[in-house]
Amino acid sequence: MTLSRRQLLQAASGLALTIGIMGLPALAQAAETVDIDELMKPSPLGDKVLGSEDAPVTIVEYASMTCGHCAHFDEVTFPELKSRYIETGKVRYIFREYPLNQPAYAMSMLARCMPADKYFDGVEIMFEQLRSGALSGTFLPALTKLSKQIGFTQESFEECLTNQKLLDALEAEKTRATNEFGVKATPTFFINGEKHSGALSIEEMGKIIDEKM
Template sequence: MIVNRRHVLFTGVAAAATLGAGVATARLLGRPTVPVDMGDKPTLVSADMAELMQAGPLGENALGDPNAPVTIVEYASMTCSHCATFHNETYPALKEKYFDTGKVYFVFREFPLDPVATAAFMLARCVPESQYFTFVEALFKNQNLWAFTNDRIGGLTKMAKQAGLSQEKFEQCLTNQELLDGVNWVKTRGAETFDVNSTPTFFINGEIVRGALPLDQFEEKIDQLLPS
């Protein structure tokens, strides 16, 4: 079977357009994301920190001091509106007050809810490492311009170009099987090992917190864990 390099469909997400192709991209965009079956597994209340802090095959994207007294791990989806609300409204204040001051170590992990979110995470992994969080913040701030339009490919292409990715790099990124497998590894382990079943899901020193809490509730939980 010959794969046309210019023909890949965003099926399963109500959009169809051409994109630089390849088997990996076809696998990524050619079918909807399948939820992980949790079966009768009991609801998790807290996670073992040593196990939680095991990095995935692509490494971690994190801010702050790894030796900080408080660690927050977030599992998010780039197409999740609640995740966007957290990152647009609460995250900047947390970053300034806790991450940048060494009080909290923040780890951001991929939990894509659909193929478009997976593609966005892959693109974030392809920008220079120093620009990773800047690109993620831009994606959340402009979520309505690429995640919820009839031209998701065009929207992601524009966002990637603004981050310095050429069309060639864009296509290479979305045909990178290693990236796809790495993102899926993080999601699968989050679901199967840590009971992540929605986004955003946070772990604050191992305690699971589901949903985008307002700033004051985050501050209360963090302050209780900081040395007096």
């Protein structure tokens, strides 16, 4: 199914955002692996990356901006992952959008419309707003308010959310993740091609990383 910008705005205008039910908790399961060469091919919009290209471990995260488990990972695990592994050159981290619903598409589009060097700041603010409940209630007015906090005018906000090429690219990447890598929910991580689902703790993630060093 192909989304249109009109469908996106119509759906978001009357939609109430429910927090915390999208995505998967961390589950004990046998790890699957995917073709690392295919996984490393950038998304249609280009990948958002932190860390050294020479890092021995690469983590690809697929996340939805409306996923409560993703927001939890961002708050609890990611700061430690960044300080212990990304900033020390041990991990290269790639973030890819996997929108689970129309609000997530809209939030992903806003993040992509921000200046490239502000992308991760924008994602962090969105997850903070999600955790605080600021995006609850009717979604579009809440998102409009958020957009102004991160530097959008009403004109640039509307221009971003009516960018059909951007919407198509996000949908194409989600389809690729589902069909080629078996992503079904968020957050899903690939650690050197090994698939792990759920909001992993720093202890769980650190153990996997250390085994691959």
